[in-house]
Amino acid sequence: MSKDIVSFILAGGKGTRLSSLTRKRAKPAISFAARYRIIDFPLSNLANSGFDTVSTITQYESIALNSYIGNGEKWGLNGCRSISTVISPRQTEEGASWFFGTADAIYQNIDYLEKLNPDNVLILSGDHIYRMSYNDMLNFHKKRRADLTICSIEVAIDEASRFGIINADKTGRVIGFEEKPKEPKSRLASMGIYIFKFDFLKRVLIEDHANLTSTHDFGKDIIPHLIQNNSRVYTYRYDGYWRDVGTLKSLHDANLDIIDSMHEFSKSDDDLVRHIYTEDTHSLPAYIGKNAIVDHSLINQGAIILGTVRDSVISNEVLIEKGAFVDRCIIMNDVTIEEGARIYDAIVAPHTIIKAHSVINESRSQIILYTDKDGDDYE
Amino acid sequence: MIMNNILALCNLHTAPEIEQFKNARSFPVIPFLGRYVFLDFTLSNFSNSDIDKMGILVRHNPQNINMHLGGNQVWNKNTKTGFLYMLYDERGILNEKYNTDISNLKLNSWVLKRAKIDYVIVASCHYLIRFDYRNIIAFHKERGNDVTMLYKESELGKELPHIDILNADDNGRVKNIYHNDLRKKKVKVDIESYVFSFPFLMNILKHEGQGISFKDAIKLALKQKDVKVECYPFDGSVQAIFDFKDYYHTSLALLSYKQRRKLFSSNWTIYTRTHDTPPSRLGEMSEVKNSFISNGSYIDGHVDSSILARNVTIEKDAKVEKSLIFSEAIIESGAIVRNAVVEHGVRIKANSVLEGSFEHPLYIDKSN
DSSP: OOOSEEEEEEOOOOOGGGGGGGSSSOGGGSEETTTEETTHHHHHHHHHHTOOEEEEEOOTTHHHHHHHHTTSGGGTTTSTTOEEEEEOOOEETTEEOOOOSHHHHHHTTHHHHHHHOOSEEEEEETTEEEOOOSHHHHHHHHHTTOSEEEEEEEOOGGGGGGSEEEEEOTTSBEEEEEESOSSOSOSEEEEEEEEEEHHHHHHHHHHHHHOTTOOOOIIIIIHHHHHHTTOOEEEEEOOSOEEEOOSHHHHHHHHHHHHHHHHHHHTOSOHHHHOOOOOOOOOOOEEEOTTOEEESEEEOTTOEEOSEEESOEEOTTOEEOTTOEEESOEEOTTOEEOTTOEEESEEEOTTOEEOTTOEEOTTOSSOEEEOSSSSOOOO | OOEEEEEEEEEOTTOOOOGGGTTTOOGGGOEETTTEEHHHHHHHHHHHTTEEEEEEEEOSOHHHHHHHHTTOOSSOSSTTTOEEEEEEOHHHHHOGGGOOHHHHHHHTTHHHHHHOOSEEEEEOSSEEOOOOHHHHHHHHHHHTOSEEEEEEEESOTTTOTTOEEEEEOTTSBEEEEEEOOSOOSSEEEEEEEEEEEHHHHHHHHHHSOTTOOHHHHHHHHTTOTTOOEEEEEOOSOOEEOOSHHHHHHHHHHTTSHHHHHHHOBTTBOOOOOOOOOOOEEEOTTOEEESEEEOTTOEEOSEEESOEEOTTOEEOTTOEEESOEEOTTOEEOTTOEEESEEEOTTOEEOTTOEEEOOSSSOEEEOTTO
16 A cells, blocks of 8 residues: 555644643644634645545544544545544553654654555644645645655744744745744744655654654754755745634634634635535524624524624524623633623633623633633533 | 334325425425425434434435435434435336335335334425334334324314324224315324334235325225224424425424424434535624524625525625525625525525515525
8 A cells, every 4th residue: 555645633732821621622622613623624624635644643632532533524534545543642562652742743653654655744733723735735845856845834023933933045945944933033934734755754753763852843853953954845835824723812813813714715616725624513503583683703503692792703502692792702612601691802611601690801801711610521 | 222123214205396496306305494404304303213224215306315315324323234225216207107105115125125124114204393203113012003103183174284184093093094174173183104014014015006105005904904003192393394385484483492492402403414614604784683594604784584594695785584595595785585485596686676475475596
């Protein structure tokens, strides 16, 4: 068996800055845009790109994510020549070990990759919101005869120190790379999307594994090392919408952004980005009540709105009772907001009940996460 | 636990033909409440009753149904041991006289042999009900019946011209079945869900000729003393759809939470095909009241007491009232649509006015 390209989605991280949202689920399993989970975006991108061999690497609180991904059916990745696997740390002849970093997670699965023996390996992060066909990037990678191609995007200079920053020449050859620099030299940020030549990747990972000072991370260790060694590292520029939703604020912002942009895509003629596939909750269509007011919001099926909703994102099976007021909020699935309650600038965790007439975050001094328990269940 | 000794068939041979939809779609795939079709309710009743061997007796337009079923793994619990077959008789489709449910099943009797079953359920999809078939199966077994017929007790016997009525003795034994003559107020309505014991069904298929229906066969069986046909009461709510007006009125009535709860329940999922459409966007200028909004809709205008299907666009200053808007339709800015049913993909031009009445709703397809 030999595959042209095999894809990995790194979905093992906790997402510590998302507070109790990630207590019982990994970040890629978090709800987004009223209907989706974050990981629907990379998985749908892969499906739309026609990439048929996908492994999702999980580690932190993996039950919710593993059962959600299943056999890949939700994204059509259960077809006859497709292979969809979920890979978690395992016990082997050499013993048992956690994944100690993004590069280590791939290193520990080199045996699996050898069996598939692909020409190239695509490595993605499971927690970014964007729509993209990976075909153009792969063509670029082949044309440049690159050992590694890193997908990059221009970011605002004041945000640049949050990312891996790339310095490239006119042909796209990367001549400098700094992970989270204090004083960024360029605005070109790595999106954490890599295409490696498989043989090259294998050699690099084995070397990195033997290096006792390495933290086994692509951004921190592998890429700076490769540039030092003058390997053929190129960057492919992406100029669409892309968000890293690592904090409550960025998760809130990205959700509000999508109220308007979601439909631009779904009306697009470009089949490669038109659909984001996801689970169907088998809900009734949304019901908007006789006295409800809904102003500039995204409403998913299964929601029942009897109160007022403004600039918000409302997921399935959410009930907003009469007299309740929701302003600039992201309401995740199965939340009830009881009569007369008011809530501002918040993300409300799944299955939360907001008691009648309570007032939450009226000062709006920052975006808050509201939950009525320490963390919700596996759903 | 899955009941593997039961085969459930959705019978489309007895479904009414709705004049307005005749060219566009057959009854089982008429859109309902924005995201469903009628067929979904019957199949979901089977599925929720833990029945996993299913078939659809198709009378005509198999391509319509095929499209809706897609990969058809939505209704099955176990996709290996369970199945959902489309059964139809191509010769019957060419010759309407012989296009009956029994002729169909005769031709497709392989499914009965393959399925290894003790009971067969035959159910219609134009009586919308939420029903657990495990109850009628238990009754059927306990009574040792050959046939058990589901009925609904109704006080509206004088107002329902389309129905058949069961006449049963005090022990529930069915004496005869007749078409409603509108003479009696209190009647037992035959809601066309039957349970057959397997040997009895095989006997019918063996001995009855082409061109008769299950109901004809039951009527004939009532004349034989050794055949036991009993009826079983349905105590839930029934929505019967026979014509365009029924369809329109039933749809709008379900906007009421009280009515809706009779058909939907959180422990009785209605399964249907998903289209992966994004959530709906309601814009700054939109005003939506008392309406169902399916996913993918983009609303900047006014919507009142209406049902919008998938990917509908309502532009600024457009007004939609007491209407059913099918998928992909576009109501342009300033247009007014009242008491109407707007077909799939229809574009209503800006500032036009299309108005029916509650008693005579307007049907708008691409031809007008």
